[in-house]
Amino acid sequence: MTQNANAARLPADVLDWVSSQMGDVVDALDTSWPRETSRVWCVTSSTGRAYVKISPSASDFTQEIGGYSYAKRALPEPERPRLLSTHDGLKALLSSLQPGVVMRGLPLEPAEELSAHTEAGRLLRRWHDHSGAAPVEDRDVARKRVTELADEARACRPSMSELLDPFQVSLLTAAANELPELAERNASVTCHGDFSTRNWLWDRSSMRLGVIDFERTGPGYIVEDMVWLYGALWLTRPSLRRAFFDGYGRALSGHEERLLQLLTVRLGVSYWHTGLTTGRDELVERGRLGMDLLSKHLDPEDRV
Structure with a gap:
């Protein structure tokens, strides 16, 4: 796997999962909010860019998946990200980038x-x-x-x-x-x-x-x-x-x-x-x- 030092800041198991979904990760910019429960990265791979988020709890993870489902029904795509993949064990979500x-x-x-x-x-x-x-x-x-x-x-x-x-x-x-x-x-x-x-x-x-x-x-x-x-x-x-x-x-x-x-x-x-x-x-x-x-x-x- 090709990766730089910044990509290595992702937890290793999350990095492996994202790579399995997107190809080799070459960059991962930490975009978390300044609080302990916020863990979000903008990842760049050989195939494109996306956001990966680790939910703070299993209930948050489940609720956010439901939120993505509701957003897909309620809003057109330019107004909300697409949920690309999820990993139950890691409580991780991979979503598309949006304009703006x-x-x-x-x-x-x-x-x-x-x-x-x-x-x-x-x-x-x-x-x-x-x-x-x-x-x-x-x-x-x-x-x-x-x-x-x-x-x-x-x-x-x-x-x-x-x-x-x-x-x-x-x-x-x-x-x-x-x-x-x-x-x-x-x-x-x-x-x-x-x-x-x-x-x-x-x-x-x-x-x-x-x-x-x-x-x-x-x-x-x-x-x-x-x-x-x-x-x-x-x-x-x-x-x-x-x-x-x-x-x-x-x-x-x-x-x-x-x-x-x-x-x-x-x-x-x-x-x-x-x-x-x-x-x-x-x-x-x-x-x-x-x-x-x-x-x-x-x-x-x-x-x-």
């Missing part, structure tokens, strides 16, 4: 950025609409998870109340009390599960957007695919929200908007609380910033 580059951190002119967010809205609407009527078991899964998030918010409240201002405490209380009822009032769909700009690929030549990473694909509520966008972008950049929903094709209902707000509250407090209990200052800062943004930007009627 990751959106997060990509310097774009304002008009182009708005276009990208409009395309993201269109893509997500196609993704959600493909769900059709969710079966009972999927609705139960979605409802159970949101109820567990409400329980988490309730459990965090005693230790976090002294660190939050009165309005933030009221938001945390609302998350604990209202999330289960809101789950009953919202229809469940198949969510992407991590629909953030780090998983968007923007192709400047075609002005089209694609999506990657399906290990969290599963039953949920449409706004669960918008929590990161809401907390990280929309609160301070409403023009991006307008562009996104121009593409999505409809505004959120009142129940959907409230679910989005309170899921974002739960996430912010969860970051903060987890950071305090694990000594991770970056999580504390992320949670504090998120809660401060919510306090500043929620409309007066949302403060009740």
Whole structure:
């Protein structure tokens, strides 16, 4: 087998498997995100290029295979990668490259950025609409998870109340009390599960957007695919929200908007609380910033 030193950074058994699928690997660029559970390489072989990913667990591996299957049905090929091969024992997936580059951190002119967010809205609407009527078991899964998030918010409240201002405490209380009822009032769909700009690929030549990473694909509520966008972008950049929903094709209902707000509250407090209990200052800062943004930007009627 011909390989360079960079290719050797792949685990030997994974390298052998990829070579059996693609021919001799001559390069393997580590493209993992900076977290322990992310293990992804862009591999170049004698026959072409592809991505290889090692899932962190057997359940993640199974869920991502299901996500690829759903993506194939819901989206045209330019908007999603093809699953080329899998290896159960290695929990490894081999997938095709897509046009474009990751959106997060990509310097774009304002008009182009708005276009990208409009395309993201269109893509997500196609993704959600493909769900059709969710079966009972999927609705139960979605409802159970949101109820567990409400329980988490309730459990965090005693230790976090002294660190939050009165309005933030009221938001945390609302998350604990209202999330289960809101789950009953919202229809469940198949969510992407991590629909953030780090998983968007923007192709400047075609002005089209694609999506990657399906290990969290599963039953949920449409706004669960918008929590990161809401907390990280929309609160301070409403023009991006307008562009996104121009593409999505409809505004959120009142129940959907409230679910989005309170899921974002739960996430912010969860970051903060987890950071305090694990000594991770970056999580504390992320949670504090998120809660401060919510306090500043929620409309007066949302403060009740």
